């Protein structure tokens with residue numbers, strides 16, 4: 556092995572020690588990183604702050620980089636910017652700014668782009684400016700969530716599919732998409748149980764974009780999804796990453812949920828740059 560690995564949480568996630576993403580990593584190093592990604596679902600790299608070209612070069616090892624949603628400040632580019640800083644003025648945006656309101660949806664447990672038909676394979680988030688406290692990103696493993704279900708619950712999940720919609724999760728925070736954004740982000744149906752295409756590990760596939768269960772009354776499906784989400788996100792299941800400038804975290808959107816945690820956005824700057832890798836056709840058993 557070229558790198559060392561340090562567990563972030565007993566159930567998932569590792570820090571990859573010895574890999575400097577600001578330098579070119581050769582093919583065997585990347586193969587090792589890709590294998591660790593499939594196994595551990597969340598990878599942390601510490602190092603110097605990546606510039607956009609370095610982040611893109613690393614991201615492309617994972618697959619095709621997705622064009623971002625237009626609601627984001629960096630919309631319609633290969634980057635999604637997660638920040639309270641106005642790109643045009645370089646000043647803090649007030650809490651009632653539409654962009655800040657849009658980002659409130661990131662506080663809900665979600666899988667990036669699960670409202671798209673192919674979803675996302677993974678996200679790569681690099682920390683450029685971090686607040687002195689708060690602003691963590693919290694993660695839970697949906698493999699661990701699946702493993703923790705009773706056989707009866709597993710049987711109830713098998714064969715079901717959930718409808719994922721950005722308009723639904725944003726509605727939960729009181730935010731309305733424009734008609735153009737609604738058209739850009741149609742809903743997508745995904746199986747409730749997924750299988751990793753490399754190692755065959757099973758996981759639940761849920762999150763705040765999941766609006767209801769196909770074929771069940773909306774209220775009943777929503778209650779079921781809420782119950783599964785509560786079980787998956789119990790406190791002992793959470794790894795909360797406290798960011799340092801230069802950190803890069805890669806997470807598997809097929810197998811983990813994440814959410815942003817609050818910080819004092821009226822006083823401190825936070826700038827995170829995300830690339831998102833296009834998903835693949837979903838495998839089920």
Ligand SMILES: [Fe+2]
Nearest residue numbers: 661665667813
């Ligand atoms: Fe996200």
